[in-house]
Amino acid sequence: MEEVTSARKYCVQQLIPAVRNAEVIVDLAAIGTHLQGSGSVVQEIFDENQGEDSLAALKAIVASLQAKELELARGMVDPTSDELGDLEAAANKLWLLDTNRLVAGAELVLNFQEDTRYGDDNAHEALFEYVDGHAMSKSTFTAFYKLLDNYTAEAGVSEEVTDEEKQEIFAFLEVAVQTPVMQYVMKYLNASGKLPDDAQDEYGFKGFLYRLWFYFYSKEARFDSSGFEHVFAGDTRDGKVGGMHNWIQLLIQERKSELNYLGYITSRGVDGDEEPGSEYLMSISFDWKGATKTVGSSFFGTSPEFEMALYTLFFVCGEERNPVKLANRYNIDVVCYTFAGRYIGTSYPHVHGLEDDE
Incomplete structure (x- = not known):
């Protein structure tokens, strides 16, 4: 899940400047290069959402990563025995599961x-x-x-x-x-x-x-x-x-x-x-x-x-x-x-x- 979350955060950081300023050009090739090594799930999402309109493609990539992140988080809602004995560990699990958190510095x-x-x-x-x-x-x-x-x-x-x-x-x-x-x-x-x-x-x-x-x-x-x-x-x-x-x-x-x-x-x-x-x-x-x-x-x-x-x-x-x-x-x-x-x-x-x- 952390690879998907990290990829979504990076893609959002590339997306928001283009949303805020029409003169900013989305470089999908550079984004793809950066995401290499982020795992097969991330690579598959990136490959499936290509198109002539790079801004629209990046929006689709972000949406797909968000959906995958939520899917993975829903499979992690059962607390482990370690978390049940450690409130700090439980708090950090909640942080990981907060898929609706905005990307600070971008969103x-x-x-x-x-x-x-x-x-x-x-x-x-x-x-x-x-x-x-x-x-x-x-x-x-x-x-x-x-x-x-x-x-x-x-x-x-x-x-x-x-x-x-x-x-x-x-x-x-x-x-x-x-x-x-x-x-x-x-x-x-x-x-x-x-x-x-x-x-x-x-x-x-x-x-x-x-x-x-x-x-x-x-x-x-x-x-x-x-x-x-x-x-x-x-x-x-x-x-x-x-x-x-x-x-x-x-x-x-x-x-x-x-x-x-x-x-x-x-x-x-x-x-x-x-x-x-x-x-x-x-x-x-x-x-x-x-x-x-x-x-x-x-x-x-x-x-x-x-x-x-x-x-x-x-x-x-x-x-x-x-x-x-x-x-x-x-x-x-x-x-x-x-x-x-x-x-x-x-x-x-x-x-x-x-x-x-x-």
């Missing part, structure tokens, strides 16, 4: 600008330089978007879920539980004996996720918060932003001119060299709706189902702070705090070397 390009501390505005341009519309049109992404405007940002305001909003939640859960990452977590929790009897099939697992993430609980007012609202949508209290650890919500709010990116935090917990704009984890500072997030750590480019799967796994099987080296590069604690012992209070990737988030 998602970030404009870091300057580092910042204490909420100083050292960035005068937007954080998101480019996001590929086709990559963002996957079913889990489009279902996820619809959930983010269902909440009141101000903490302490009672929330109510309408029938339409409940339908939107289950529409997202329906497509999410079909993905390899969610299939893996369902099987992992089952094998670990962590799921109740009524949550051990897909139908029951959707109900389990609904209760864990979407049930409202009372913090400052009756039914004023939920795990999903805090972690993914965000809230404000006393001039501070709470939660909001999801890059898609950051993107939406920035494009609505509701969010002002202030800069990145110098210590990013990353091992090795990475091209600017190609990282999947960042700690940033921003203003939102009159409040400030001085340190906020988020994955970037990951699928919403990956993030929910990862946090669910560690919430159920882990501790409050779970050290993980993810993708052999990102040194983090997966933080999970409960509310009332049953619900997710917050969860996020805390980058080693930084002050704590919330």
Whole structure:
């Protein structure tokens, strides 16, 4: 699978410049030369998708590689005995299975600008330089978007879920539980004996996720918060932003001119060299709706189902702070705090070397 994933990533890196700029010419011969040695599956896909229109051919190659990657991932959703005894190994398996993750530096390009501390505005341009519309049109992404405007940002305001909003939640859960990452977590929790009897099939697992993430609980007012609202949508209290650890919500709010990116935090917990704009984890500072997030750590480019799967796994099987080296590069604690012992209070990737988030 890794050969297919690597080939798709490379092909996307060649494709996106041509999509963004009609003057960029796709060199299929050079791409074919680069892919030599990537295995028979990759070579067969490349050979089967040739044509006079090199851009159309490359799009077909990417689509075929994506389909093959998904097929292979679906055959890897049963956790191994080693993974069942090692949450870090399980987290890295989830990373491998996230076939909907964008290719950072190509499908998602970030404009870091300057580092910042204490909420100083050292960035005068937007954080998101480019996001590929086709990559963002996957079913889990489009279902996820619809959930983010269902909440009141101000903490302490009672929330109510309408029938339409409940339908939107289950529409997202329906497509999410079909993905390899969610299939893996369902099987992992089952094998670990962590799921109740009524949550051990897909139908029951959707109900389990609904209760864990979407049930409202009372913090400052009756039914004023939920795990999903805090972690993914965000809230404000006393001039501070709470939660909001999801890059898609950051993107939406920035494009609505509701969010002002202030800069990145110098210590990013990353091992090795990475091209600017190609990282999947960042700690940033921003203003939102009159409040400030001085340190906020988020994955970037990951699928919403990956993030929910990862946090669910560690919430159920882990501790409050779970050290993980993810993708052999990102040194983090997966933080999970409960509310009332049953619900997710917050969860996020805390980058080693930084002050704590919330």
